[in-house]
Amino acid sequence: MMKPVLGIETSCDETAAAVVDGDGRILAEAVLSQLGEHAPFGGVVPEIAARTHLRHLSEQVRHTMAAAGIGFTDLGGVAATSGPGLIGGLIVGCQFGKGVAIASHIPFVAVNHLEAHALTARLPGLVKGGAPFPYLLFLLSGGHSQCIAVTGIGQHVRLGGTVDDAAGEAFDKVAKLLGLDWPGGPALEKIASEGDPTSHPFPRPMARRPGCDLSFSGLKTAVAQTVLRIGPELTREQRADVAASFQQAVVEVLADRARHAMDMMQGRFPRANLLVVAGGVASNAAVRAGLADAAMSRGFRLVAPPVRLCSDNAVMVAWTGVERLRRGWSDSLDVNARPRWPLDILEAVAG
Known part of the structure; x- marks a missing residue:
């Protein structure tokens, strides 16, 4: 042993x-x-x-x-x-x-x-039936946003990734624009629960494009312009609406990119049916829900490790x-x- x-x-x-x-x-x-x-x-x-x-x-x-x-x-x-x-x-x-x-x-x-x-995901007991290779990893953190085919120990194929900001970095920067506490991700998720996610029509960068690359700098700029237009003294309600609209845009972009990544994955590895999401952004409940729906639409199981x-x-x-x-x-x-x-x-x- x-x-x-x-x-x-x-x-x-x-x-x-x-x-x-x-x-x-x-x-x-x-x-x-x-x-x-x-x-x-x-x-x-x-x-x-x-x-x-x-x-x-x-x-x-x-x-x-x-x-x-x-x-x-x-x-x-x-x-x-x-x-x-x-x-x-x-x-x-x-x-x-x-x-x-x-x-x-x-x-x-x-x-x-x-x-x-x-x-x-391969920790025994974490995934019912285990997590055999190959599977798709969607890594979302403050420094990394990547779609990776995990085909074995030390064997990884990068399918796509961010061309600018990582998802977690975008959360932190938008939180700072809104005057929220650091770390920005959890603070933004909390106040977003009070807001209207349809209040601001922020862009969905890269959505519906071929491949599974991601981009968040344009979305971050759109939020900055909106905050500037509202003025320096945002009310809590205004902050909540901006946060909720930004978070919804991120969720929709991630779900779209995940669907494309799953299509790419099955094109290369027809037996693959597991989508693993990891990294700090995977702690966000809205992100998990959006990716769960995306996985279901492609016949994949979503695995999100415990938050810790x-x-x-x-x-x-x-x-x-x-x-x-x-x-x-x-x-x-x-x-x-x-x-x-x-x-x-x-x-x-x-x-």
Whole structure:
């Protein structure tokens, strides 16, 4: 039986650790949010994020290992997010993971953050009947919006993606235009529930076009022009209407792009019938509902992980470590953290 794997996640502004056993059971998990450190600046400050990871990671790991009830020598490996992300935080987590591997004489796995999101659906018990390859991943976060065919561990085909802003980035920027608290996505979703989604006829960029590329900069500009036209002192009702109309536009665009992506997926992989949505934007209830309808229209099942596993977490990192170590794959200790690490190049590494 495979021993448990320690996962470490420090790619942005969450300091996270988790222990997952070879059967996919989560023995312990912990996430330390840095919202308090970054809120005064209205966004993540990379230097502050790195220093906060450095200050808290060792204690976070000790706490998680204690909660799991095991020692470092009981581990079968340690997996750390090594890219893509903010380079300072990646270095902290990657180097810490290497230190654990050296001290405990266990393998080290350098995890691609995007692949970790992609493989979350394969956690045992998350999807009824499991999540066999191939399946379609719709990754929606603050830094990434991509449609990816996941055909195996380390094997991914990019079908399309954003040509400008990511979906989460658009949510945050519009929230800032409306004077909402940071992080913008949850704040905008909350106030949108009070508004009329038909009050502002915002554009649906890229809708009905061939392929599954996305664009949000034009939509963001339309919102900015609307806010400017209304004036500097928006009432709560006006903010709610703008937020609801923007969110509805995003939902419709994502649903349209997902339908196109599913058509592309079945054209390449006729047996595929699973749509997995992951990333922070997958926590949005309206987005989930819109994608569920889109999936049903194409005969796909929609899988959206529990909210806590949509945003950055170490469970997905540990599980990716399990998946790779099962195949005998690990990384040398001279591997570098990478701020940019496209999924497309993983196949060559895995092969």
